[in-house]
């Protein structure tokens with residue numbers, strides 16, 4: 001495998017586990033310069049990055065490399081990208097340093113859109129048919145059909161892909177249209193900085209001049225009142241001019257805590273569509289499409305093994321495929337089901353291994369914007385009692401924890417308290433759709449997340 005191919009493979013794995021922003025920041029100017037005698041040398045742009053890699057990323061990078069090829073025993077980081085670049089210019093015949101054209105880095109500066117997300121490479125199945133149909137309708141006639149379009153669903157199920165596909169599609173048919181894709185954290189940061197630098201006017205003007213404004217992961221606006229206020233005004237300004245607003249979240253608007261009522265009702269005024277978990281056929285179809293993209297083939301056995309074992313996250317499906325692809329490139333023997341099993345062992349066992357009572361409590365607390373210790377406390381406040389009951393319900397339902405255990409876990413309560421909580425929530429889920437939605441979202445957080 002060439003330096004470049006090897007690094008691409010590593011990056012494909014790394015990318016799954018860190019945020020897009022971190023990825024772009026740290027991995028942009030990196031590459032593999034050599035691989036020999038069990039040592040891989042990675043070039044990084046400066047000493048600061050070198051330290052950062054050694055402290056933060058070395059462990060995972062080493063593990064990925066070692067998993068791919070057990071002969072790799074050591075990884076070293078070298079500062080020297082610029083030097084290498086100069087050398088390369090002066091000696092064009094030097095071997096390629098493995099610096100990459102990674103898709104993640106191709107994000108357009110103006111629109112923030114990444115051209116890799118299109119409708120063409122988005123697989124449609126029963127699990128995402130509705131959001132897909134709504135998204136393509138909006139892409140055909142932005143501002144005229146569903147406004148806003150609100151897409152929600154769990155981690156790694158294609159929200160960002162779909163949102164960006166709309167942007168890319170509009171740009172393709174009407175290149176003059178102004179489109180902006182903004183992760184909601186970035187919007188928040190923009191508000192904060194603009195207030196600090198007294199540049200609110202510019203900030204507003206910029207967003208209000210768009211034809212299609214896309215804000216991803218708006219659950220992060222929860223509790224940020226100033227940002228919500230700003231967004232509300234931007235939203236209204238665009239809406240009145242017939243401009244399109246597209247939003248995504250990991251949960252429906254009604255389940256986002258601390259969302260101002262007027263914002264919530266704005267969101268609910270358009271089209272809301274959710275992406276659920278892909279069924280088996282869709283998972284296989286996705287794998288096949290990605291294989292075709294990567295020009296690589298695997299047997300039906302292998303693909304169905306992956307599809308039966310990774311069920312709740314398309315990003316993980318891709319991760320498994322990346323791992324297999326790398327393995328195939330590095331090993332000459334044909335891939336057997338056994339080699340697949342051992343290769344994907346940690347990927348596949350991750351979700352279950354990770355789910356512990358602590359994790360469930362953490363996720364419930366996070367979901368309701370509470371502190372873990374509040375949920376575990378003896379407080380009788382309504383805002384706390386209910387999430388606590390939901391946590392108890394989940395411990396029983398998901399982990400089959402015993403009632404006495406659950407009682408003890410929550411501040412030494414009696415097992416009858418745990419039984420009461422479980423029965424109460426269970427009964428309510430039968431006819432309370434909002435609660436059911438909330439519990440499903442929490443479950444997606446519990447299972448769908450990387451550690």
Ligand code: ADP
Nearest residue numbers: 121122123154155156157158159160161314315
């Ligand atoms: P989310 O934003 O919901 O967390 P992403 O949009 O980032 O999820 O999707 C995770 C990965 O899975 C991306 O690489 C994306 O391209 C891929 N993906 C998701 N849904 C589909 C789909 N229906 N067809 C093809 N690829 C998909």
Ligand code: MG
Nearest residue numbers: 159160161216
């Ligand atoms: Mg996303």
